[in-house]
Every structure is written in structure tokens, then in C-alpha cells.
Amino acid sequence: MPELPEVETVVRGLQNTIVGxxxxxxxxxxxxxxxxxxxxxxxxxxxxxxxxxxxxxxxxEMDEGFLLVHLRMTGKLTPVYPEKHVTVILHFESGxxxxxxxxxxxxxxxxxxDPQHALGHIGPEPLSAxxxxxxxxxxxxxxxxxxxxxxxxxxxxxxxxxxxxxxALFQAAIQxxxxxxxxxxxxxxxxxxxxxxxxxxxxxxxxxxxxxxxHGDNRIGxxxxxxxxxxxGDEPCLKCGTLIIKIKVGQRGTHYCASCQKKYxx
DNA sequence: CGGCCATCCTGCACGC
DNA sequence: TGCGTGCAGGATGGCC
Numbered sequence: 327m328p329e330l331p332e333v334e335t336v337v338r339g340l341q342n343t344i345v346g347x348x349x350x351x352x353x354x355x356x357x358x359x360x361x362x363x364x365x366x367x368x369x370x371x372x373x374x375x376x377x378x379x380x381x382x383x384x385x386x387e388m389d390e391g392f393l394l395v396h397l398r399m400t401g402k403l404t405p406v407y408p409e410k411h412v413t414v415i416l417h418f419e420s421g422x423x424x425x426x427x428x429x430x431x432x433x434x435x436x437x438x439x440d441p442q443h444a445l446g447h448i449g450p451e452p453l454s455a456x457x458x459x460x461x462x463x464x465x466x467x468x469x470x471x472x473x474x475x476x477x478x479x480x481x482x483x484x485x486x487x488x489x490x491x492x493x494a495l496f497q498a499a500i501q502x503x504x505x506x507x508x509x510x511x512x513x514x515x516x517x518x519x520x521x522x523x524x525x526x527x528x529x530x531x532x533x534x535x536x537x538x539x540x541h542g543d544n545r546i547g548x549x550x551x552x553x554x555x556x557x558x559g560d561e562p563c564l565k566c567g568t569l570i571i572k573i574k575v576g577q578r579g580t581h582y583c584a585s586c587q588k589k590y591x592x
Numbered sequence: 593c594g595g596c597c598a599t600c601c602t603g604c605a606c607g608c
Numbered sequence: 609t610g611c612g613t614g615c616a617g618g619a620t621g622g623c624c
Contacts, residue, residue, distance in 0.1 A: 396618080397618095398600095398618055469594095471594070488618085579616075
């Protein structure tokens, strides 16, 4: 499922492929995926001027207005016609097209003139300069929440999803059911470092899932090879050999090593 | 406020 | 083989 590194990889690809394109037509075979008061009026005729990312949103900037794309779990943006599960299509003046393909149909493409309004509630970007270890400490100690659901909360911190939260908590040796304000400062710093290094390494590897966007070149993210706990339930911990446990936390599959990761509950 | 649940969807891994 | 069941999950909204 696309999280920050995968979305970042998609955005970088789009910057090289769709900027400058003029949208001449659009189709929405799955109407719910395209959210706009008057899609044709607001989108057709627009020129794409840039592509950026905020949290897990792809922000397509146009000469007037923005398209916010959220891939959710199975969404993909591709210039190659996919046979199945196409939800939205943009046709460009150049003859190229952009296909929004989404097997589970949870993804959305939203037209807005005011992205700040739509994205304003989202927390800090974990790779930004102003996301400091001390700020993170203040954030965590300002709340009494289970650490795993808190890290998944986009209004608290942007971009993390189920995979990278499990990985970061393992690397920082914090048990997922720990309470945010009970985690000592040194552990918080470790978690901050783990989040940044894991996200950076995954971006470097072009993400974990098959979410590339490049011309005919089928490069695939390779970070799945670096995963230490996610998807490894009942397998030995790579650090101590204890079997990795899989439980549900906040309705999410959660993987951790009960021996390496300490539970802080105050 | 925080935790929990349902909802949206489809494919796939099961068990019999 | 083929059917039914349950599970996976990001974000939102309702409930207690």
C-alpha cells in the first residue's frame, strides 16, 4: 500500500512526464473516484504546471486549481492503458493519457481551488527540517495515545502507514501498545531517527510496492527486501531469534518482537 | 478526548 | 474442482 515513499516515487515520476500537459478530455468510468462539482468545466482545458506531495496526497498543480489524488491501498497512476479497474482517465493535447487504476476503488481524485483547506489538518512532514527530535518529543508527550495508532494518524504526523510504523517501532525498540507520553526522551529520539532513516532509505529504493511511474521502464520499488518485521509474523526476529508476534492494534495488523521492543505504559 | 467499529471494495488464501 | 468465508487496509464518521 502506498505510503510516503511510494507516493514520493510516483510524484517524482509525474514531474518528468505530465508537467506542461494540457488536459483536453476526461473520463470517469467509476464516477465516485472523481470528486468535483463540475468536473468537465473545472478540469478540461487546464494545463498542468507542477506536481508535489503532501502526506500521501499527490498534488497536481494546474494553471487554475489543483487535483488532489489519494491512491489509498491499490491506486496507481500510469500512462499505459490498464485493462482493468480504471476509475479516471485524463487525455492530454500531446496524445498521451494518464490512467487512474484502482482495484479496490478506494482512491479518489479531488478537484479543489484551495488545497490548504483540504490538506490543512495534516500534521508535519517527517522529512522536513522543522520536524525536529525536540518537536517530536513535545508532540508525543502532549498526547496520551497508543503509539501505533497515533503514528498512523495523519493529523498527528504525515505520511506513515502500517508498514513503516511497524518498521520504525521495531528499529526504535518500542512496543506498539506503548503510551505516547510514557516513552522516554531517548527512545523518542531513537524513534525520530528511525522514522527519518527508514523513509529516506525507502525513497532511495523507490518504495516498497509496485508503484513506479516511468516510460515503459518497469522499475519496481525494492524496499520490501529491507523489511524487518512487517509481514514476518511467526518468523524469527532478525536481531534475537524470538518469533515475531502478529496482533491487531487499532484494527491494524501489527508485527513486533516482544523480546526486542519494550512496552512503555508509565 | 480516546478507543472502537463500520464503511467502502476486490482479490486472494483458506477450509471443506 | 468449486464454493463460501474471512481477511487485508487509509481515511472518515458515528458512537460511547
